[in-house]
Amino acid sequence: MGSLCGGESGPAPVVVRIYDVSGSTTVKYFNKVFRTLGTGAFHAGVEVYGSEWSFGHTENGTGVFSCQPRTAQSHHYREAIQMGVTQFSSWEVQSILEDMMEDWKGREYDILRKNCCHFAEQFCLKLGVGTLPTWVMNMSGAGSSIGSSISALKMNVAAVKNAFWAPKAREVGGRQQQTSSPKNQQYGRLDPSLTF
Numbered sequence: 233m234g235s236l237c238g239g240e241s242g243p244a245p246v247v248v249r250i251y252d253v254s255g256s257t258t259v260k261y262f263n264k265v266f267r268t269l270g271t272g273a274f275h276a277g278v279e280v281y282g283s284e285w286s287f288g289h290t291e292n293g294t295g296v297f298s299c300q301p302r303t304a305q306s307h308h309y310r311e312a313i314q315m316g317v318t319q320f321s322s323w324e325v326q327s328i329l330e331d332m333m334e335d336w337k338g339r340e341y342d343i344l345r346k347n348c349c350h351f352a353e354q355f356c357l358k359l360g361v362g363t364l365p366t367w368v369m370n371m372s373g374a375g376s377s378i379g380s381s382i383s384a385l386k387m388n389v390a391a392v393k394n395a396f397w398a399p400k401a402r403e404v405g406g407r408q409q410q411t412s413s414p415k416n417q418q419y420g421r422l423d424p425s426l427t428f
Contacts (some may be wrong), residue, residue, distance in 0.1 A: 243317035244281055244325075246361045248352055248370065251275040251307035259309055271370035275307040276352035278315075280359065281322045285329060287351035290338025296329065296351070313368075315361040328358050 251351045252260045253273040263272035277286035283298045302309045318325065332355065340346055 240281055242321050242324075243324070244320075246315040246318050246356065247279040247301070248275045248315055248356065248364060248368070249284055249302055249304070250310045250311040250313060251277075251304055252310050252397030253307060255306060255308035263310065267367065270367045272367065273371055274310070274349060274368055275304055276349045276364070276368060277301075277304055278320060278352050278355045278359075280325055284412060285312040285355060286348045287336050287341065287346075288338065288348060289341035293338060294333040294334045294336060295341050296336050308313050313365060315356055315359075320357040320359060321420045325359070328355070332358070375390055 251274060252263045253275050259273055263274065266272045277284040277299070279285075279301045282301070283299050284301045284304065285296065286304060287295045288297060289295060296409070299305070320328065332351075336346075336351055349364065349369055353369065356362060356364060
């Protein structure tokens with residue numbers, strides 16, 4: 233992992249390095265088209281004091297890692313975003329990263345909700361240079377929204393299924409019996425709070 237032990241003092245430029253995820257020709261083409269529409273599938277790293285910092289999946293420990301600028305493995309370098317300058321010294325940046333390493337565990341990586349772009353945005357905020365352009369985060373945000381919507385839809389479908397198709401007890405000849413086929417079901421009431 234990289235280190236910022238040079239003891240340099242600020243201000244220092246902060247550059248976000250953007251890559252096409254995976255570096256495949258298909259993804260590069262996809263990003264070329266969709267970048268003009270304000271989205272794409274990107275990897276992001278934040279360069280400060282000569283190291284590029286990002287976040288990825290690992291089974292153990294932190295997912296925060298560093299590399300030489302423009303060299304993130306498995307991705308194709310696309311462009312740089314000049315974010316401005318941080319007033320923090322290299323020692324202070326190292327302290328910020330150490331704190332972030334505690335919160336950014338590799339096993340918590342989630343392609344939609346906690347990925348390299350989310351890390352880059354949080355790191356930039358902590359460095360005092362603002363948020364990433366929306367086009368960098370749009371795919372993650374859309375994916376997260378879709379993921380949340382799918383989860384909510386699954387829960388609503390299950391609730392409707394249970395309301396309509398769950399076996400209901402009925403009394404036959406003085407005894408409780410479970411109905412088993414849909415044509416014999418006593419249908420439950422649909423909860424009006426369910427939305428689709």
